[in-house]
Amino acid sequence: xxxxxxxxxxxxxxxxxxxxxxxxxxxxxxxxxxxxxxxxxxxxxxxxxxxxxxxxxxxxxxxxxxxxxxxxxxxxxxxxxxxxxxxxxxxxxxxxxxxxxxxxxxxxxxxxxxxxxxxxxxxxxxxxxxxxxxxxxxxxxxxxxxxxxxxxxxxxxxxxxxxxxxxxxxxxxxxxxxxxxxxxxxxxxxxxxxxxxxxxxxxxxxxxxxxxxxxxxxxxxxxxxxxxxxxxxxxxxxxxxxxxxxxxxxxxxxxxxxxxxxxxxxxxxxxxxxxxxxxxxxxxxxxxxxxxxxxxxxxxxxxxxxxxxxxxxxxxxxxxxxx
Amino acid sequence: xxxxxxxxxxxxxxxxxxxxxxxxxxxxxxxxxxxxxxxxxxxxxxxxxxxxxxxxxxxxxxxxxxxxxxxxxxxxxxxxxxxxxxxxxxxxxxxxxxxxxxxxxxxxxxxxxxxxxxxxxxxxxxxxxxxxxxxxxxxxxxxxxxxxxxxxxxxxxxxxxxxxxxxxxxxxxxxxxxxxxxxxxxxxxxxxxxxxxxxxxxxxxxxxxxxxxxxxxxxxxxxxxxxxxxxxxxxxxxxxxxxxxxxxxxxxxxxxxxxxxxxxxxxxxxxxxxxxxxxxxxxxxxxxxxxxxxxxxxxxxxxxxxxxxxxxxxxxxxxxxxx
DNA sequence: ATGAAAGCGCTAACAC
DNA sequence: GTGTTAGCGCTTTCAT
Numbered sequence: 001x002x003x004x005x006x007x008x009x010x011x012x013x014x015x016x017x018x019x020x021x022x023x024x025x026x027x028x029x030x031x032x033x034x035x036x037x038x039x040x041x042x043x044x045x046x047x048x049x050x051x052x053x054x055x056x057x058x059x060x061x062x063x064x065x066x067x068x069x070x071x072x073x074x075x076x077x078x079x080x081x082x083x084x085x086x087x088x089x090x091x092x093x094x095x096x097x098x099x100x101x102x103x104x105x106x107x108x109x110x111x112x113x114x115x116x117x118x119x120x121x122x123x124x125x126x127x128x129x130x131x132x133x134x135x136x137x138x139x140x141x142x143x144x145x146x147x148x149x150x151x152x153x154x155x156x157x158x159x160x161x162x163x164x165x166x167x168x169x170x171x172x173x174x175x176x177x178x179x180x181x182x183x184x185x186x187x188x189x190x191x192x193x194x195x196x197x198x199x200x201x202x203x204x205x206x207x208x209x210x211x212x213x214x215x216x217x218x219x220x221x222x223x224x225x226x227x228x229x230x231x232x233x234x235x236x237x238x239x240x241x242x243x244x245x246x247x248x249x250x251x252x253x254x255x256x257x258x259x260x261x262x263x264x265x266x267x268x269x270x271x272x273x274x275x276x277x278x279x280x281x282x283x284x285x286x287x288x289x290x291x292x293x294x295x296x297x298x299x300x301x302x303x304x305x306x307x308x309x310x311x312x313x314x315x316x317x318x319x320x321x322x323x
Numbered sequence: 324x325x326x327x328x329x330x331x332x333x334x335x336x337x338x339x340x341x342x343x344x345x346x347x348x349x350x351x352x353x354x355x356x357x358x359x360x361x362x363x364x365x366x367x368x369x370x371x372x373x374x375x376x377x378x379x380x381x382x383x384x385x386x387x388x389x390x391x392x393x394x395x396x397x398x399x400x401x402x403x404x405x406x407x408x409x410x411x412x413x414x415x416x417x418x419x420x421x422x423x424x425x426x427x428x429x430x431x432x433x434x435x436x437x438x439x440x441x442x443x444x445x446x447x448x449x450x451x452x453x454x455x456x457x458x459x460x461x462x463x464x465x466x467x468x469x470x471x472x473x474x475x476x477x478x479x480x481x482x483x484x485x486x487x488x489x490x491x492x493x494x495x496x497x498x499x500x501x502x503x504x505x506x507x508x509x510x511x512x513x514x515x516x517x518x519x520x521x522x523x524x525x526x527x528x529x530x531x532x533x534x535x536x537x538x539x540x541x542x543x544x545x546x547x548x549x550x551x552x553x554x555x556x557x558x559x560x561x562x563x564x565x566x567x568x569x570x571x572x573x574x575x576x577x578x579x580x581x582x583x584x585x586x587x588x589x590x591x592x593x594x595x596x597x598x599x600x601x602x603x604x605x606x607x608x609x610x611x612x613x614x615x616x617x618x619x620x621x622x623x624x625x626x627x628x629x630x631x632x633x634x635x636x637x638x639x640x641x642x643x644x645x646x
Numbered sequence: 647a648t649g650a651a652a653g654c655g656c657t658a659a660c661a662c
Numbered sequence: 663g664t665g666t667t668a669g670c671g672c673t674t675t676c677a678t
Contacts, residue, residue, distance in 0.1 A: 001438070001457055003655050014665045019657060026658090027663050044455040049436035050373045050382060051655035055670050059373060061437075064417075068402065070592070075398045079391065082419050091433055094387075094417040096405050110414055113372040114384075115324070132367045134324055215595055243596045250598045269393070272538055273566045273593070275573045326671050337649045342673055349674090350647050374671035378654050 002043045010039045022047055053115065062296065063093040063116045065107055067123055071213045072240065072268035073285065074122065077140075080289030081120065088297055090117065099182065099212075101125040108133075118296045121148075123183055136299035138292055142184045143309075151292050151310045153283040155185045158314035159192025162235045162263050162281055165316055167200055169323040171233025171261055174204040175225075177245065179212055179237035186212075186237045189265060189281075193235055205231075209241060218244040229254050232261065233322075239264040239271050242278055246321065262321040276320030288312055325366045333362040345370055376438065385619065386416040386439045388430055390446050394536045395563065395591035396608065397445065400463075403612030404443065411620055413440065422505065422535075424448040434458075441619045446506055459622035461615055465507045466632075474615050474633045476606040478508045481637035482515025485558045485586050485604055488639055490523055492646040494556025494584055497527040498548075500568065502535050502560035509535075509560045512588060512604075516558055528554075532564060541567040552577050555584065556645075562587040562594050565601055569644065585644040599643030611635055 004022075008015040013032055020026040021036045028036075039045075053059035062085050066074045078094070085092045093116060095107040104126055111119060112133065121130070122140035130137055130144050139150045166174055176193050179186030190206060197204045207225055211217045218241050222228070229252060236242035242264030249256055256262050256276060264271060267282035291310060298305045327345075331338040336355055343349040344359045351359075362368075376382035385408050389397045401417070408415045416439060418430040427449055434442060435456065444453070445463035453460055453467050462473045489497055499516050502509030513529060520527045530548055534540045541564050545551070552575060559565035565587030572579055579585050579599055587594060590605035614633060621628045 046435040050377050054373050055657050069398045070402050075392045079393050092417050094415050112369040247598050275570045378673050
């Protein structure tokens, strides 16, 4: 691969001039511009972003750490983020953490070594490990440390909305299938749900699942619930798990929503594909992704941002799995 | 962020020694090792991979270009690739091309500037643009140029298998919902299907959809098919479109598989979630992802690889949407 | 076993 | 307008 020196030589100018041309900084006469451009094309030259980054101290890369890109919620978020990242002239590193502390830490080391301009951590399993780091970080869902901004949906209120919807449609024997306990989001969804139930004087059963989207494992957990058909309303912590639950109920000959009403969480595209289509609590993925990247880039640019929790509103998406 | 010089100074050695220590190349006495390690930890120093890359001419990064990470097939593939990439000590850049030539070209420029070690292009909409490039490239599905290896499933045979399955279960009024024409894969699936039908003396109808996974648009296309219920067997070009078709049929009160049998393609996780569970043609995602990255890394390492088409076997996954 | 110094590809301050 | 040069953080010969 040719370098700036080659181009300069062939164009009969100094490397400074080529650099100026490349960056549009400083004066370069039209004639030399032409010559330089010609040589660049002839040589198929692309400036080395690594060398540039080393000098400017800005690699123009952003890292997205997510539990798993296969999870529809996260891959929809990734799409929004990747798009915005590109539009801002940055490139995206992808890291699947598998909700695993060790993996997350390994990623973090690598990302540091690449001097990424910023990091979006989601559902982080770490805390102080992000302390010394001199790279702007923003967190989705789980809190990392007081100095790191956390963005999340209003999961607590989402839980409340879910309960009230089931209650309003007549459910009184209610089950909540709760997600893993190391996810702040699922804890809050559960708490909101239970609190709202308490206020109505209704008792709800809660069972905890230890995976958020592995179909087979979800099925195994479902089988452990005795007499699931005795409930008339079920709130599941995410859409995938709700989809599996729906299938499980249908397999048992239980009619949804006539006999059991079902409500999910996320509003990932999967809900629309189901029959009956899934009622769910929507997390506005696009807004979340956009806010994350906006706040991160502001930090990268040294702009002041308020360090606090940013809560995005959740809302009911009423479809066919509830009455 | 501190650099190798800082560490050297504080440890009272030269930068060469620190470098040797860092890379495990050349002799460093146990004592100095200790001292250096101490200073590294005290300073929270991480070697700059960019500077290293500029010298070694290997950034240890791999780029994955895919149409869209939201597509279950591609995000499952991405998971496999990300994992393997990390295991080999590389990091992954993610680029969504949206099946858009311009976007793909823009990505390509950026990736060149970052001097990525290798590129995995999927369903590329480009050809010669990859010519001059001095970076190892491997392609999934669409062919780029004679010098670039293409890996894909045996789509043609997959189409044949799909037809023969429908035929064997008694279907004679058969429809194929075909994917966009700029995807080599969907063309081959169609050809295999139609060829197999021809051999049995059966005529099949074919309609082409111009999106591969946008639910709303898929629904619109479905509505344009008149009397879809007149068919007794439908082969859909991928699982998502099959899921939407299933839902559409159910909405019309058509019983699957009793009245219409349905078969998809991909074996993405969505098929299991449906009710009835979707019969499909499996593309072994893990094998594909692994082969792609293996062949790419071999090229990166300068090992000889046979430049030819690599075809991965497809197979029938019989579930409940067919008899 | 360790250090000095050249060089990787680039930017930018400064001189002309 | 353009060139010279120092320096970004690193690796690696070649001395010692």
